[in-house]
Amino acid sequence: MTYSIEKRLMSGLPNQGLTEVKYVIAHESGNGNNTGPNALExxxxxxxxxxxxxxxxxxxxxxxxxxxxxxxxxxxxxxGPKGNPLSYAQVD
Structure with missing residues (x-):
């Protein structure tokens, strides 16, 4: 199974490397105030x-x-400050 990834990189982000690569963090971002077909956008x-x-x-x-x-x-x-410098990717 393959998935395509739509790249829309934001400008003005910090260009700081990681201390060490240890994690890919998965967040749960349910927002009851944001539902429907435009929720992701x-x-x-x-x-x-x-x-x-x-x-x-x-x-x-x-x-x-x-x-x-x-x-x-x-x-x-x-x-957060403990995990951010160790996280290769963070997914919501």
């Missing part, structure tokens, strides 16, 4: 507006659609 737009606070490399939703919004193997702000 709404979550990506929210993260793009708030990337200084939090962002992950990938989003999965909308019937299995995968969208990459940040580079893998670089620092992401998704799981």
């Amino acid at each position: 709404n979550e990506i737009a929210y993260m793009s507006r708030n990337k200084a606070e939090a962002f992950t490399s990938h989003w999965v939703g909308g019937g299995g659609r995968i969208v990459q919004i940040a580079p893998v193997g670089r620092l992401q702000y998704g799981c």
